[in-house]
Amino acid sequence: MTKQQWFQDLVMQLDSKNVKIDEALNLHTMTKMGGVADLFVTPETEDQAAYVVQYAYNNDIPLLLLGNGSNMVVRDGGVRGIVLRLEYLNKITINGNRVIAESGADIIDVSRAVASESLTGLEFACGIPGSIGGAMAMNAGAYGGEVKDVTVRTTVLTPAGEKLILSNEELEFSYRMSLIMKKGYYVLSTEFELAPGNPEEIHAKIADLTFQRESKQPLEYPSAGSVFKRPPGYFAGKLIQDSGLQGKGFGGAEVSTKHAGFIVNKKNATATDYISTIEMVKQTVKENFDVELELEVKIVGENE
Structure with a gap:
């Protein structure tokens, strides 16, 4: 099968604007480097994402999940196969002290959203330049906090496109590592549990951590x-x-x-x-x- 055939097959399930051939990846990485992807796919729903993963698996096509490109170096020769980006799966839902954030949401945006609701526990993430999916895969952390500290459960797709819901314990978090990374799972969303906090203290902490980041990085x-x-x-x-x-x-x-x-x-x-x-x-x-x-x-x- 050629990339043109992949394109034709996937466009039948996704809009043509969400499937691109020979997309320059330097447009999608924080380093502003990297060659082209054979196919660059941006599904808009979980079902579409699952279809792309299943399609790649069933047709033995290499599949690379690209978060917001913050923690990745793409070589100059680009990426063969399909690059999957879940930028449209970016919804953040807050219900009491529970927060569900989709894979494509930036963890900085999640940190700010919960702060605006006077919830504490994600202040450490106010400067982490990554998506929720990437943050979960590598157990992202900063300033003494890690996502494992506030994670309840995460919904993932296996490499075959099967949906699983994994608890904090099942995610096997360790330093910059998780079961997600070990198994090559694709994150769809994560539920966090936070605590009510003092809004002035939360915003003061975020301001302090933001200053530290901007002054040192x-x-x-x-x-x-x-x-x-x-x-x-x-x-x-x-x-x-x-x-x-x-x-x-x-x-x-x-x-x-x-x-x-x-x-x-x-x-x-x-x-x-x-x-x-x-x-x-x-x-x-x-x-x-x-x-x-x-x-x-x-x-x-x-x-x-």
């Missing part, structure tokens, strides 16, 4: 966010900084001079530039401190 340049996981007993940024790597890199990519844990697209960087800079950082830190840095970002796609 290089938000003025495209990036994939924090590149490396925290090594046990260390901080990745400190190891990179102490290795004298800030401002260094390949092509248009460089280790941020503002926060060494970030690699930024300083000037029209390619994914090859970015990945070469990652490898240089890993090698140098290993030589200097005998610490193996593990990636927090996901690298996908083909080399040119």
Whole structure:
């Protein structure tokens, strides 16, 4: 089967505006890098999403779920098969202290929405640049909080397109990891349980965390966010900084001079530039401190 055949088949179930051939992925990633996707599909309902997953599974077509592109580096050769983005599944429903957020909602927006209802527990997420789906898959966290702390259950699709509802315990959360990531599940929505809080305290905390983020992170340049996981007993940024790597890199990519844990697209960087800079950082830190840095970002796609 050709991508033209995939297109024709999927357009019968989705609107033609939701199925694109040879879509440039640099339009959809926070790094502003990446080649083209054979097919780029944006379903508008859970049933449509399930159909796409089942179609890919039944026809042995590679399928990549792209959240809001914040924690992913797409190689310059692009992605073969189907790239699925659930940007239209972005509804946020608040009922008492329970919140249901669909996969495509940005976790920042969820954090703000619950704050406006004087609910506490998601303040830590006010600066995490990711979708709910991505946040659940990697148990996203910041400033001492993680999504596992407030998750009740998550609805997912298996790689075969079967819908499952998984409890917090069944999700097997650990540091930047979950059963979702291990099994290759696709998140549809998540239910959180929060607590009533003091609105002034909630907004003050969000303001403080936002200030910390904006003052310390290089938000003025495209990036994939924090590149490396925290090594046990260390901080990745400190190891990179102490290795004298800030401002260094390949092509248009460089280790941020503002926060060494970030690699930024300083000037029209390619994914090859970015990945070469990652490898240089890993090698140098290993030589200097005998610490193996593990990636927090996901690298996908083909080399040119």
